[in-house]
Amino acid sequence: MDVVSDALSAVRLGRPFSDRVRASGSWCVRMPPYDGAGFHVVLEGACWLLADGDSPISLGAGDAVLLPHGTGHVLADSALDAAAVEKAVPFEQWRDGPGARAGTGRGDMEMLCGKYRLDRSRVHPLMAELPKVVHLPNRAGSHPELRAAIGLLGGELDERRPGSYTALPSLLDLLLVYMIRSWMAESTTGAWPGALSDDVTAAALRALHADPAAPWTNERLAAAAGVSRPTLARRFTAMVGRPPMAYLTWWRLTFAATLLRDTPDTLATVARRVGYGSPYALSHAFNREFGTTPGRYREQLQGGR
Template sequence: MDVVSDAISAVRTGRPSSNRLLVGGSWCTRLAPYEGAGFHVVLAGSCWLVPDRGGEALTLGAGDVVLLPHGAGHVLADSPGDTARAVPFEEMRRPAGDGGREVELLCGKYRLDRSRTHPLMAELPEVVHLPNRVGHHPELRSAVDLLAQELDERRPGACLALPSLLDLLLIYMVRAWMSEAETGSWPSVLNDPVTTAALRALHSDPAAPWTNDRLAAAAGVSRATLARRFTALVGRAPMAYLTWWRLTLAATRLRDTDASLATVAREAGYGSPYALSHAFSREFGVTPGKYRGAVREDAPA
C-alpha cells in the first residue's frame, strides 16, 4: 500500500452514496454539515456553491468537481445572492424546465471515521474546487465521464460499478489537490524522495521489526539525514510515526473485521495481544475490546 491509499482506507467506512439533482429556473438548496466528506460533479449547466463558514462563493461549470473533505455545510444555488431562501437538500423536488437553463449535478457523500484521520487527509482545505480545464487531470475527467455514462444508461452491474467509480473519484480528487496545492505539508512530503522512500517502506510492511538504522538503509541515507528530513516534513520522528500508524491500522482492523486480538496484534507489529493492548490503551484511552464495542455500537445500521 502507498501513503495516499492507506490514508483514505483508514477513514473510509461503508459505501458512498449519491443523488442526481436536476433543476432549472430559480433554485437554492442547503446541504447540512456531515460527519464525512461531500462532493459534487456538475454534469450539465452551471451553478454556485456558497460555503456556510465564510469563504468565497464559487461558480461551477459543466465538468467541474468539488470535494468538501470535512463535511462542511454549504449552499448550492442558481445565483450567490440570498441564501436564506435555501431549502434542505432532501426537500428539493423542483422539476427541470421551468423557465431557466437546466442544471444537472451528481451530489454524494463518503462516510468517514474521523477518530484516526491521517494528517494527509486532515490538512485538506474545507473546499477543494477542481475546474474542468482541458488537459488537467485526465484520469479525473475520465472518471467523471464514466460516472455520467453509468448514470445515463444504468447497465447491468451498475449497483457495483457506481460505488466503485465513486471510490475512484475520491482518490483522483485527492491526487488532483496534491498536484495543485499551494499550502499544506503533505504534497511536499510526498515530493521528497527520502521521506517518500521511508514512508513507502513503513506502509508496505508496518509489522516488520523496523529500527531507525534499518529504515535509513531502506531510504538510502544516513540515520541522521533520515531523522532530520522525516521529522521536519512529517512532524513526527520516524519511529513515532510508525507507532502511530500501527495503532491506526489496529483500530481500523478492530472496526472493520472480526479478527481476533492476537491476529490484529500480529498484523500491527506487536508481539502479543498484551503488548498491543498496552500501547492501544495509552494512545486511545480505552482497551481494544472496548474500542471495538464502541465503534460497532455507533456504526450505522
C-alpha cells in the same frame, strides 16, 4: 499499500451515495453539515457554491468540488448573498419537489452530488490537512483520470445497467482518490503533498506502509530510503511533523483500529499484523494512545451499529 490508500482505508465506512440532479430556473438549496465528505460535479450549465464561513465559488461545466470535512454549504443558480442564503431550501426537500427536474430552457444545470461516510476518530494527517473546499476547475488537459471517472460515473447513473450496484461504489471510490490526487498535484501549501513528492520522505513512508509489522529501526529505515539516519530524521520530521518511529507507532495503532473495526481478526492476529509481539503489548500501547483497550473499542463499534 501506499499512504493515500491507507489514509482513505482508515476513515472509510460503508457504501458511498450519489445522485444525479437537474434544475431549471431560480433555485437555492442548503446542504447541512455531514459527518463525512461530500462532492459535486457540474455536468452541464453553471451554479454557485458557498461553504459555511467561506467565500462563494462559481462552478462551470466539468468542475468538481470535494468538501472533505462535511462542511455545510449552499448551492444556487446565481451569485449568493446573505438574503439568498437565508432563503435556501433544504436539499432533500428541494430534490423531491418541483424545483429539481430535467430542464429544457437556457441556463439549465445538471450535476452529480454524493457523500462518503467517514470515521473521524482516526483521521490520517493527510486527510486532516485537506482544505474546507477542494475546487478542481475543468481546464483543458487537466486531471484526465478525474475526467474519465466523472464520465464513467455519469454513465452508470444514467443507465443503471447490470452490475451497477458493484460498479457505482467502485467508481465513487476512484473519484475520491482522483480528487485527492488532483489536489495534491495543485497544492502549494499542504505539508503532505510535499512529503510525498520528496524522494527521501516518500521512500520512507512507502516502506512503513508496505510493511508496518517489520522490525523497523531508524537505521533500517534510513537504509531503505537510501540516506543517512540524521538526513532521514531531519527531512522526515520536518515534512511529516513527527519523527519516523513516532509516526510508525501512531500508524500501527491506527491500522490496528481499522482492523478491529473492519475484520473479525482476533487480538493476537491484529497484534501480529501491526508489529506487536503479543496482544498484551498491543493493548497497552492502544490504551495509551486512544484511552481505551482494543476489546472495548471493538465493543463500542459493534454497539453503535
